[in-house]
Amino acid sequence: MSRLDATKAAAGHFNGRVRTPLNRQQIFGFWAAWAGWLLDGMDSVIYALVLGPALTELLPHSGIEATPGNVGYAGSILFALFLVGWGLSFIWGPIGDRFGRTRTLAATVLIYSVFTGAAALSQNVYELAIFRLLAGIGIGGEWAMAGTYVAEAWPEDRRKMGAGYLQSGYYFGFFVAAALNATVGATFGWRAMFLCGLAPVIVSIATLMKVKEPERWERVQAHVTRQVSPLRQIFAPPYGRRTLVMSALLTVAIIGLWAGSVYEPTAIITLAKNSGYQQADAVRMASYGTGLLSIGTVVGCLVLPLLAERIGRRPTLALYFAGMMVCIMLAFGWAFYLPADRALPTFMTILFFLGFSGANFAMFSLWLPELFGTQVRATAFAFCTSIGRFIGAGVNFGLGIAVHGMGTLGTPVALTAIAFGLGLLIIPFATETRGQVLPG
Structure with a gap:
């Protein structure tokens, strides 16, 4: 057997x-x-x-009493600011289309790692808010650049x-974060x-030094004439409707998934304390819950492309969206209010299925590159995955008000x-692209 034959045999078979x-x-x-992307999730x-x-530590330094209601309210505001930063990350798209996927990917990783580490130096809640805003700008751009790179390379x-x-x-990053929190x-x-968030700097340097640009991008770049901004192009035919529909679908995913995942640790800590756990043990239980959520999501990510190829992009996303709708209602609208001896184990059980359905984000990594040409792909990816963050920020701000006003976490989150x-x-x-090749 020749080396080529051996290589092909080792590669295995796919769809015959x-x-x-x-x-x-x-x-x-x-x-x-x-x-x-792992370190992005961890961050x-x-x-x-x-x-x-x-x-709890920073609010008193900011002249605000650290009551549970104020912690929840301030947390929602800070997360809303983080989402605003993520929304601003659409600026990375035109940069990636102009200067390359890997260079821009390295820059996004550098930004979010530096400002995550800087958050460890916060002396009040206002400084923490600024650092999270700036970290969000980097985090939002990483997904667009990583997804575009893999699709093209x-x-x-x-x-x-x-x-x-x-x-x-x-979602492996979720697991790493949970392990770090437990230790x-x-x-x-x-x-x-937060200091652990400095680790991605190494990835940024390695990406910049070792990873070459995709040949597809280099071929297009050699012949491109930039008469129209890529941000204008994605709103012109044939892309305009696709941009609007995918931005709307991502907005839906952002509102629901982030509400569930951000408040999941706080919900578990609350339920664990109601069951008699001490603070340290309750924190560890939150880490275990996050790990369970992560495992479910990883499984969902691996299953999703198989379903998308078999039944199509639209039916697959519909299945995952329906799963999120049911699991969020069950976890936060039902299990959260069960008697103390049943609430925590029931909530934890639902987390796996919530995680599996939360893998709907993998659909956009697969689907978005298929809807746009190479000349505007990074811009479209960055815009669609970022613009919904502004709406998500508004929803999370409203969620914080609802949590503060209702004095409960479960019902407001369940309503998402x-x-x-x-x-x-x-x-x-949405435009179905099953069976189609990546556009040039």
Whole structure:
């Protein structure tokens, strides 16, 4: 057997055909993007996990009493500001289309890691808010650049599964954050958790030095004439409707998923204390819950591309949206209010299925690159995944007011399930791309 035959045999079969082998650059580039996405997920969840301890310490330094209501209210405002930063990350799209995917990817990772680490130095809640806003600008851009890179760098017969593999990295980050919280956070406190967010700097340097630009982007870049801004192009035919519909669907996903995942640790800590757990044990239980949520989501990410290829993009997203709608209502609207001896185990059980359905974000990593040409792909990806953050910020601000006013966490979060009902009505307007190749 020749070396080529051996390579093909080792690659295995997919849909009855030999899969195209990945070269060293494609493999290294994927792992750089995956690691950046993992650390991105870790960074995002660190805030959720340390929300209570950080605000309990910082609010009094800001002249605000650290009551449970004020902690919840301030937490929602800070998260809304974080989402505003994420919304502003659409600026990375035109930069990625102009200067390259890997350079821009490295820049986004550098930004979010530096300002996450800086959050450890916060002396009051206002400084923490500024650092989270700036970190959000970097975090939002990483997804667009990583998703665009993998779609363009991987061969056609592997890029769909590559999207699922890539998205799993974000939720492995949840697991890493939970592990750090159960060890570093429980021992050294919330400031040490934010310092762990400096780790992505290494990934940024490695990406900049080792990963080459996708050949597809380089070919297009050699012949592109920039007479029209890519931001204007994505609103012109044939992209305008696609941009609006995908932005709306991502807004739905952002509202529901983030409400559930951000408040999940706080909900578990509340339920654990109601069951008689001490503070340290309750924090560890929140870490276990986040780990369980992460496992469910990773499984969902791996299953989603298979479903999308078999039944189509629109039906698959509808299944995941319906799962989110049901699980959010069950977790926060029902299990949260069960008797103390039943509430925590029931809530924890539902978390796995909530995580599985939360893998709907993997659909956008797979679907968005198929809807736009190479010349505007990064701009479209960044815009669609970012603009909904502004609406999500408003919803989270309103959620904080509702939590503060109602004096409960469960019902306001459960009401965010309504967003997925609206999403189910929007899905039929999306463009189905099952069986189509990535546009040039």
